[in-house]
Amino acid sequence: MGEIARVPLASIPEGGALRLPGGPDGICVVRIGEAVRAVADRCSHADVRLSEGEVDPDECTIECWKHGSTFSLVDGHPLSLPATKPVTVYRITVDGPDVVVSD
């Protein structure tokens, strides 16, 4: 396990997603209140960035804009078709003002 990305918490839009470089597919970082989640920034159905999708703060999910699969930001599993495979979930820690993403 090691650090693969770092970003100031304040730079992540509340209730939104931000793409960071890192990992094989980039990283989709989502902020819901003070909670931060990170998953691989590639839909498991096709090569589409999840960070361009819509966050549901209440369900803690993100929806792929291409065909509408919704992914859990907790465990990465798709909650609706057509995607059937999970996306990688990354570990988040806080270091002062920064959010640190680790694999």
Ligand code: FES
């Ligand atoms: S590319 Fe994401 S659901 Fe099809």
